[in-house]
Amino acid sequence: MSVLVLLEQRGELKPCALEAASAARDIAAAAGMPLNAVYIGQSLEGQEGKLAGYGIAKVYAYEHASLSHYSNDAYVPIVRDVARELDAKVIIGSATALGKELCASVAARLGVELAQDAIGAAWAGGLVAKKPLYAGKVLADVTIQSVPAMVSLRPNSVQAAPQDGPAPEIEKRAMPEVSLRSVLKETAEATAGKVELTEAKIVVSGGRGVGGPENWHIIENLAEAMGAAVGASRAVVDAGWVHHALQVGQTGKVVSPDIYVACGISGAIQHQAGMRTSKIIVAINKDPNANIFKLCDYGIVGDLFEVCPALAEEVRKVRA
Amino acid sequence: MKIAVLVKRVPDTASVFKVAPDEKSVVTDGLKYIISPYDEHAAEEAIKIQEAGGAEIVVISLGGDDCQETMRTVMAMGADRGVLVSVPAGLSIGAHGVAQALAAAVKREAPDLVLAGKQAVDDDASQVPERVAELLDLPHASVVSKLELADGKALVDREIEGGKYRIELPLPAVVTIEKGINTPRYPKLPNIMKAKKKPLDTVTLEDLGLSADAVKNQAEVTKVASPRTDRRNQIVGGDTADAVKEVVRLLRDEEKAL
Ligand SMILES: Cc1cc2nc3c(=O)[nH]c(=O)nc-3n(C[C@H](O)[C@H](O)[C@H](O)COP(=O)(O)OP(=O)(O)OC[C@H]3O[C@@H](n4cnc5c(N)ncnc54)[C@H](O)[C@@H]3O)c2cc1C
Numbered sequence A: 001m002s003v004l005v006l007l008e009q010r011g012e013l014k015p016c017a018l019e020a021a022s023a024a025r026d027i028a029a030a031a032g033m034p035l036n037a038v039y040i041g042q043s044l045e046g047q048e049g050k051l052a053g054y055g056i057a058k059v060y061a062y063e064h065a066s067l068s069h070y071s072n073d074a075y076v077p078i079v080r081d082v083a084r085e086l087d088a089k090v091i092i093g094s095a096t097a098l099g100k101e102l103c104a105s106v107a108a109r110l111g112v113e114l115a116q117d118a119i120g121a122a123w124a125g126g127l128v129a130k131k132p133l134y135a136g137k138v139l140a141d142v143t144i145q146s147v148p149a150m151v152s153l154r155p156n157s158v159q160a161a162p163q164d165g166p167a168p169e170i171e172k173r174a175m176p177e178v179s180l181r182s183v184l185k186e187t188a189e190a191t192a193g194k195v196e197l198t199e200a201k202i203v204v205s206g207g208r209g210v211g212g213p214e215n216w217h218i219i220e221n222l223a224e225a226m227g228a229a230v231g232a233s234r235a236v237v238d239a240g241w242v243h244h245a246l247q248v249g250q251t252g253k254v255v256s257p258d259i260y261v262a263c264g265i266s267g268a269i270q271h272q273a274g275m276r277t278s279k280i281i282v283a284i285n286k287d288p289n290a291n292i293f294k295l296c297d298y299g300i301v302g303d304l305f306e307v308c309p310a311l312a313e314e315v316r317k318v319r320a
Numbered sequence B: 001m002k003i004a005v006l007v008k009r010v011p012d013t014a015s016v017f018k019v020a021p022d023e024k025s026v027v028t029d030g031l032k033y034i035i036s037p038y039d040e041h042a043a044e045e046a047i048k049i050q051e052a053g054g055a056e057i058v059v060i061s062l063g064g065d066d067c068q069e070t071m072r073t074v075m076a077m078g079a080d081r082g083v084l085v086s087v088p089a090g091l092s093i094g095a096h097g098v099a100q101a102l103a104a105a106v107k108r109e110a111p112d113l114v115l116a117g118k119q120a121v122d123d124d125a126s127q128v129p130e131r132v133a134e135l136l137d138l139p140h141a142s143v144v145s146k147l148e149l150a151d152g153k154a155l156v157d158r159e160i161e162g163g164k165y166r167i168e169l170p171l172p173a174v175v176t177i178e179k180g181i182n183t184p185r186y187p188k189l190p191n192i193m194k195a196k197k198k199p200l201d202t203v204t205l206e207d208l209g210l211s212a213d214a215v216k217n218q219a220e221v222t223k224v225a226s227p228r229t230d231r232r233n234q235i236v237g238g239d240t241a242d243a244v245k246e247v248v249r250l251l252r253d254e255e256k257a258l
C-alpha cells in the first residue's frame, strides 16, 4: 500500500512537483500509508535535497537522456507499472499541460477515475478532491471510489511546505524497453528568466483598457517591477495585440497566483473563469461600476496610464 | 481518409448556475446548451482537412437524445454522418465509462484520425480523448494548436506551459484541439437543411458490449458549493500616489504577499 506522487520536471523539478508532494504527504499521513514518488527525467542528481521534508520514503528514479522530455509512450507504462508494483491507493500528479496528459493516460491504463485540475485534495476515509466546474461558477467535492484514486493538482493551489526531515532514499531504475511511436521533432521553450503564467506567484494582466499594442509596455513594466508573469483578456488576444498563450479565462489559461492584478479589464464571466481562484485580486479600472470591482480584494478607480506606472514605481521603491 | 470528431453537448457557461437544494448538483432547468467550444474547433479542423484533400467525417457524441441537435450543427458545418451513443437519462457515467463507450464506437468506425476538444467546458474533465487513445492503444497528443497531415503521419504543435513541442504521430492517432488553431465557420442555411437528411445512427451501451454497471461513475460529486464570495471589495481612494502606496502597503504588510 502506498500513496504515490508524480514529480514533474522540466530539467529541474518543477515547483508544482513539491506542491503535489506536500499535498501527498498530508494525505498519506491521514490515510496511514507510506508516501513514495516517481521521477522520470534526465537526472535527479543534485536535486535530492529539494525533496527533503515531504515524508517521501523512496523515490523511484527513471533517469535517461531520452526521458528528459515527456512522451506518452515512455512515461505512461512506467507510472502504470510502479503504481501496480507498490499497490498504490492514491496517485497525485500536477495539472500542467503534460501532467494532465500523463494522469489521464495512466488513469485509462489502470481503469480508474481521475479528478483533473483539482484545487485541493484530502483524505476522509477515501480521497476527496475539490474541483471547479462550469468555468469555476461552482466548486465540487468529488469523492473517488475507484482505486488507486487519482488527482492532478492545479499549480499554485497548494503550498509547498516542507517540514524538518531527511531527503528521501533514491532508487535508480533502469529505463524499460518501450517502442516510441510518437517522435518529438522540436521543442520551443520560453525564454529563460521569464515567469511562466500558470505557475507565477504574481500575474499582471491587461485588457482592452490598455488601448493598443503600442501601450502594452505599461503592463510589461508593472509585471517586471512585481516579478510577475504577464496575462491578457481575450479582447486583447483577439485584437492581435498579444499571443494567445497569454490569454487568461475560460478559453485561455487558468491561473491561481497569490496576487492577480487586472488592469483595464471589465471582469467578464469568461475572464473570471481563469482567475477567480487567485488568492488576492487587485483591480485597476477607470469605471467605478466595472464588474471586476465586485470580485476584487483591492481596487483603484483610475486611469491605468497613470496608476500602473505609479504602482510599478512604488513597488520598485519598497523592494529596493 | 476517415476522421472521427468527438463532440460533447454542454451547458453554456455564460448561464447562471444555481446550487440545487440537495447541494450535490446544479439546477439544470433553464440552461442553454451548446457544443463545447473546443469541439467546434476540432470539427472545423476536420472540415478543413476534408476541403484540402477529401475525407469522410463522422461525428460521435455520447449523451441523451438532445445531443442530436448538436450533432446536426456539426453536420451542417460539413460532417457526413453521426453516431450517437445513447445513454439513459439519469445514468451517471464517469470519464472511464464515457471513454470506454466512445472507444468502442470509434473502433467500429476505424478512423485514420480522431479529433476532440482539449476539454469539455462543463466539468473540465480534460481526459476523455486521452483515455480513448490509451484504450485503443493509439498514439495521441493533447492541446494542439497546429496540425499537418502527410505520408500517413500527423505533425502537430502541442502547447505546453511557456512553449511548445512539435510531435510526429503515426496514423491512426488521437489529437485534442486548442482554440487558436482555426476559426469555426457558421453553418449556412442550405447546409443546415441538408444536414437534417444526413445519416445519424444511434447505438446503445449494450450494442457496444458495455453494461450500465461497467460504466458506472466512480467519481461521485458529493457536494457542490458556490465559489468563495469573501473578497474584500475594498476600493482604495485618494489621489494616485496615495492609492498605490496604500495598495502596496496592504499587499506587503497585511497580506504578506509581495
Ligand atoms: C465562449 C466565450 C469564451 C470566452 N473566453 C474568454 C477568455 O478565456 N478570457 C477572456 O478574458 N474573455 C473571454 N471571453 C470574452 C469576454 O466575454 C469579454 O468579452 C472579454 O473578457 C473582455 O475583455 P476586456 O475586459 O479586456 O474588455 P472590455 O470588456 O472592453 O473592458 C475594458 C475595460 O477597460 C476599462 N478601461 C478602459 N480604458 C481604461 C483606462 N484608460 N484605464 C483604466 N481602465 C480602462 C473599461 O472601463 C472596461 O471595464 C469569452 C467569450 C465567450 C463568448
Ligand SMILES: Nc1ncnc2c1ncn2[C@@H]1O[C@H](COP(=O)(O)O)[C@@H](O)[C@H]1O
Pocket: B006, B007, B008, B009, B036, B038, B039, B060, B061, B062, B063, B098, B102, B115, B116, B117, B118, B119, B120, B121, B123, B124, B125, B126, B127, B128, B129
Ligand atoms: N459525452 C461525450 N461525447 C462525445 N465526446 C466527448 C464526450 N465527453 C468528452 N468528449 C470529448 O472529449 C473532449 C474532452 O472532454 P473532457 O475530457 O470531458 O474534458 C471533449 O471536448 C470532446 O471532444
